[in-house]
Amino acid sequence: MGKVLYSVTMSVDGFIAGPGGDMSWLRPYLGPNPEVDALVGEIGALLVGARTYSGDDPNRGTDQEGAFEGAWHGPQFVLTHRPPPSPPDDVTFLDDLGAALSAAKDAAGDKYVNVLGADVARQCLAAGELDEVLTIVAPVLLGDGTRLFEEPGGRQVELERYRVTEVAHATNTWFRVVR
């Protein structure tokens, strides 16, 4: 069975989106990243939060719109309490984390289920279902927005760093979640 990965581009101060879900901050830091290019082929399914699914996309209206700058295509499982009446092809809307994870894992086979959205990643962690984290840290401070990980009252989660690579505009760091 494949692993569950939370991969995300974030600011140095730990935000994955700016205030109000703004993603325009990301635009100057999009560019060649061989680590991410290789990852795209290793992802078998996406597990996506509703705010990510319907949120800002710095590439909207271009041929790079969508997950991984439009490079990834495949089954997406979106967690939401408000599914649309007619889902697009390849997108399944669910309102239960366990059912969504199970469906995403089945679809992914031995590839990664890649989590998009901090709230969904937090729930995967809490359920003991998150295996790895990839942070792509851009050299910018945002000051406010959506944090990589937020849990009221705090929670310490141990991570084992196992690979770091540098590209022109970011630092990629891979972690295993220690259980």
Ligand SMILES: NC(=O)c1ccc[n+]([C@@H]2O[C@H](COP(=O)([O-])OP(=O)(O)OC[C@H]3O[C@@H](n4cnc5c(N)ncnc54)[C@H](OP(=O)(O)O)[C@@H]3O)[C@@H](O)[C@H]2O)c1
């Ligand atoms: N920098 C990056 O690489 C990156 C990557 C991905 C996303 N983002 C950004 O991160 C932000 C989104 O993260 P987020 O943490 O705010 O939200 P999120 O995880 O994308 O979505 C959270 C929403 O999903 C739905 N949901 C979550 N768990 C559910 C469950 N168990 N059952 C039913 N519905 C459930 C709920 O929406 P409803 O109740 O409304 O249906 C919830 O409010 C966006 O601004 C996005 O653009 C950035």
